[in-house]
Amino acid sequence: MTRVPGRKAAQSAGTRRARTNGESRAEEDLRALFGQSTAVFASLAGPAHMLEAANPAFFAAIGGGERTRTGVPLGQLVPELADQGFLALLDQVYRTGKAHIGRDARVVLGEGAAAREAFFDFTYEPRVDAGGNTMGVRVIGVETTQVKHAQRLTAEHRALLEQIARQAPLPEVLEGMARVIEDLAPEEVLVSVLLADADGRHLRHGAAPSLPDFYNEAIDGIATGEGVGSCGTAAHRRRPVIVTDIATDPFWDDFRDLAEKAGLAACWSTPVLARDGSLLGTFAMYHRTPRAPQEADLALARVFADTVALAVERQQAEQARQAAEARETAARADLAFLLKASTALTSxxxxxxxxxxxxxxxxxxxxxxxxxxxxxxxxxxxxxxxxxxxxxxxxxxxxxxxxxxxxxxxxxxxxxxxxxxxxxxxxxxxxxxxxxxxxxxxxxxxxxxxxxxxxxxxxxxxxxxxxxxxxxxxxxxxxxxxxxxxxxxxxxxxxxARDLQAGLLLPDLPAVPGADVATYYHPAGEGLDVGGDFYDVFPLDDGRWAFLLGDVCGRGAIAATTTALVRHTARAVAPLLPGPDAVVEAVNRALLNRPDSHGTGFVTLVYGQLTPTPDGLDVCLVRAGHTLPLVLGTDGTVHTVDAPGALLGITADPAVTVHRLHLSPRESLLLYTDGITEARDGSGEQFGEQRLAAALTGGAHRTAAHDVIDVLTRAVQAFTGGHDIDDDQAVLVLTAT
Amino acid sequence: MFSVVVRQDARGVVFALRGELDFESVVQLHEAGEQELGRGPGVGPVVADCSDLEFCDSSGVGALVRFFQQLSAQGRALRLACVPDSVARLFSLTGLDQVFSVHADVSDALVAGTGGREIVAPGAAGADKPVQPSGGQGT
CATH class of the missing domain: 3.30.450.40 (GAF domain)
Known part of the structure; x- marks a missing residue:
């Protein structure tokens, strides 16, 4: 290896080409790693093995310089060969006239610090004259050092690629790679990989298993830029930067002391670039002594810079995929959280x-x-x-x-x-x-x-x-x-709704002399609306009592105002008028005179008056389009009370007629709204008058008004089977005592 | 099931009610009624042909009364014809048969006004207070 003085920004690498045509480049680089396998040739004469002639490759192999001369015995020109048994082999060939072939023979050339190990395939052939006498020996050799190294390097490189493909962690890949290069290099080399920040402005520690920690810590985070050591400059230029002697190179002004402390004398740095040309990091080889790279060194740097690029890009793609997955998971989690929260909040x-x-x-x-x-x-x-x-x-x-x-x-x-x-x-x-x-x-x-x-x-x-x-x-x-x-x-x-309803119904039933009174009221739905059913029981001035039960068409606030109108009109006029028909007619007039805004719906009603007598109650009532009242006899029979009369609020004359009856003790009068008879079971069938009468028939033993209500409501519930009640239900029972 | 078939006649309009008129089906009568009311006054009486009306509950009564009130506000009559016994009982209980004029057949109902008992809601025929079509007052 020849030393090139000073620095050389390796122009041979040139600006990096896009990696699309980089494959052929990579092959070239790999071939370069195997070196130029030039044959060495030397012709030796006589028993002293005088060097008669040799090709330049031979002289280069033995060290060149002063050794490039002929006419000298080989043992004298290359004295170190004697101790390694090579001269003995030559002697043997000279003596016997038989050729010798050696494979991968190890030879150390040069002495002291300049000594270098090499491997050769040798052939020693006898040189024979026309008479068949051996004149000397012909040495033909092919150096296999680089081939051996390159084969091992290629195998390791393939292993690294497999590791990258398996998505091994990046630090593991980088460190393994650094060690492979360091182990296989013929001379001591220290590998360093720095990784660029996303913006390409700073370099972070990647892998440098052989550089001291203090050194790695000191350069972790250096800025990329002209003159920032070999790596900062290479990253900035996007081109390899070869510093052969750190001691004299201006790029290392700021880091010279640090490098000296770490025992580093040369640094060759190659940028690691992504497919799109963006900076991923640097790949550097340090040496303990000043040195310049050979083509094979640069090829090695390029091969491994590409390997680093592959590993980093692979990792970045994986990280991007994971980040995207995490974002998607987070978005889904947010949505699920909001949905769950909303459901809970609105429930x-x-x-x-x-x-x-x-x-x-x-x-x-x-x-x-x-x-x-x-x-x-x-x-x-x-x-x-x-x-x-x-x-x-x-x-x-x-x-x-x-x-x-x-x-x-x-x-x-x-x-x-x-x-x-x-x-x-x-x-x-x-x-x-x-x-x-x-x-x-x-x-x-x-x-x-x-x-x-x-x-x-x-x-x-x-x-x-x-x-x-x-x-x-x-x-x-x-x-x-x-x-x-x-x-x-x-x-x-x-x-x-509750307040209105409470105002429209009786908070407490009054004690009526001679009568046991019970009521039942069940509004439809969730209690959001005021129901349309109502009842009332109130005293008249002369010992008589008035009772009523009715149904306003519709529900809600308008129905409530109509209910109030009916009840209050009845309460106001009842003491003043002679009979129930007059009271109901007055109610009808009040309904007809309602402002439209108070509703135009009709009302059905049973209104009656009762007078306590020594043997029960005298009752006179009118029915205005309402369901037929029932009389429950002491013998368990049920009779309907049919008094003709039309619903109220529609015509000027509802044509009501007064019906009179007497309730003996324990006989009951039952008034109910159509919410009872029109209660439906699951199939939509209505409860009806017949089921109602049947439920109440035979109840001779019932003596209290609330017992009647119990029987009735149980029968309705049993029929509907808990089916939603879609109409109000009201019942009023008067039992003579 | 319930259906309303509306038929124009030279003397008025016939609403043929078929099936069960109850809480679920009154909406059909409301809709047909609204359409008829849209034709405005002066198009004669409406006769509800109940020949095929199998069942009617309080909701049905409410719907008929409302239609009656709305027609009255236009000065028009609602008459019932061919009421079957099963339904006649409810009409009788509620007094609808007293409010409406009820006829044995549709033809009679169309030409009624002289024969049958005709009650028109107060106000419709020039009384103090006209009855306006009411909104959403079904039972």
Whole structure:
């Protein structure tokens, strides 16, 4: 190997070509690794093996220089051969006249520091004159050193490629590669691989198993740029940079002392480039003494720089795939989280419980600590908190934000309706120190443009809120606010319906002399609406009592106003009018005179008056289009009371007629709405009058009004089989005592 | 099952009601009624032909009454014809047979007004308060 003084930016490498035509290049490089297998030839004469003639390859092999001369015995020209038995072999061939062939013979040429090991395939042939006498020996040799090295290197290289294909961890691949090169190099070489940051501006430690740690640490993170050692410069130039002597090279001005301390004298660096030409890192070979590379060295550098590129790109592709997979998983998880949270949030029909669920859902997914505050009656109420421990939760719950303090985060967010996110404790007092709060996110809970509360998430330790968490929390808060609003509306509506209904029915049944009274009322559905059925029992002035049971066409608020109209009209006019027909006619007039906005639906009604007598009750009643009242006799029989009369609110004359009857003790009068007879079973069949009569027939032993109701409601329930009740049901039973 | 078939006649409109008129099916009568009301006043009476009406419950009564009120507001009558016994009982219980004029056959119903008892909702014929078509008042 010849030394080339100074530095040479290896122009032979040129600018890197795209790797599409790089395959043939790689083959060239691999061939270069096998070297030029030039044959050596020498012609020796006489028993002293005088060197008569030799080709230049022979002189190069024995060291060149002063050794490039003929007319000298070989033992004198290359004295080191004597000790290795080569001269003895020559003597033998000269003496016997028989050729000798040696394979992969090891020979050490040169002496001391300059000594080098080489392998040769030899042939020693006798040179014979015309008379058959041996004149000398002809030496023909082919050096196999490089071939042997290259074969091993190629095998190792193939192993590395297999490792990369198996997606072995990058550091493992790089370190293994560095060791292979170091082990196989004929001289001591130290390999270093640096990896570029994504922006290509800095180089990070990749693998350098033989360089000292202090050296690796010192160059970890160096910038790429002109004059930043061999590697920084090579990375910057995107071309190999060969520094043959670090001691004198200006590129190493800033690192010379470091290199000296590490015992490094030369550094050849090759950039590692991706398919698209972007920088992936550098591949460098260091030497303990100043030296210049031969073509085979540069070829080796190129082959392994490409190998590094393959390994890095493979790893980057794998990382990108994993990142994409992680992103997709995260997106799916977000969606699942939101869906689950939304379902849970909307399943509650109570606003406070909804917001308490919100707090529970935020922890620990979005933050370790969470508080929900709601403004009510001009004050802030902390209605929910969540924390890892009960103690922390209580501590968080014990702190109330001040509503009107300008320096309070919650107050500010309530006023502005704008979220706040910060990497510090919320402003205003609070147990931030005790809870170890490091950041907060305060999101308004909005209802039609104004904030009615806030969701506060608190972070602890190294857990800042990223944009993703903020977006998720905001979406969750939006859904929770909506769910809370719906829950509040639902609650208001149920309360309204309940209050209205209570006002329309009798809170307590009055004690009626001579009569046992029982009622049953069951509204349809979930209790969101006021039902259309109603009943009433009230005293008249002269010891008589009035009772009524009716059904307003429709449900809800309009039905409620009609119910109120009917009941209050009846109560007002009944004491003033002579009989039930007059009262019902008055009710009909009131209905006809309703403003349209109060409804135009009709009403069916049974209205009656009862007078206690010594032996039961005298009853007179009118029926206006309503279901037929039933009389339950003491003998268990059931009779219908048929009094003609049309429904009310439609015509000026409902043509009602008064029906009179007497109830002996234990006889009952039963009034019911069509919700009873039209109750349906699973197949849609209606309960009907006949089943009703059958259910009540034979109940002679029943003495109390509520027993009648029990029997009736049980019969209906048994018939419907728990099928949803889609109409109101009302029953009034008067039993003579 | 329930269906309404509307048939124009020189003397008015015939609604042939077939099947069971109940909570589930009243919507069909509402729809047919709305369409008829859209034709406006002056197109004669509507006769509900109940020949094939097998069943009617309180919802059906509610729907008929509502249609009656809406027609009355246009000065038009709703008459019943050919009411089968099973349904007649409910019409009788509720007094519908007193509110509506009921006829033995469709032809009679179309030319009624002199013979049958004709009640028109108060206000429809120039009384104090016209009855407006009501919205969503079904039972």
């Amino acid at each position: 509650d029909l109570d606003a406070t419980q909804t917001l308490q669920r919100l707090a529970a859902f935020c922890t620990p997914q979005l933050a370790p600590l969470c508080a929900v505050d709601v403004v009510e009656g001009g004050r802030v109420h902390r209605i929910a908190t969540a924390a890892p421990t009960k103690g922390q939760q209580d501590l968080l719950a014990s702190h109330l934000p001040v509503h009107d303090a300008a320096d309070n985060t919650v107050a500010r967010v309530l006023a502005s309706g704008m979220r706040e996110v910060a990497r510090r404790t919320p402003t205003g007092s609070g147990p931030w120190q005790e809870l170890g709060v490091t950041g907060y996110m305060c999101i308004p809970l909005m209802d039609r443009g104004s904030a009615f509360g806030t969701l506060t998430l608190l972070s602890t330790g190294e857990h800042p809120f990223d944009g993703h968490t903020v977006a998720l929390a905001e979406e969750l808060a939006r859904r929770a606010a909506l769910a809370a609003r719906h829950a509040r509306q639902y609650t208001h509506r149920v309360t309204l």
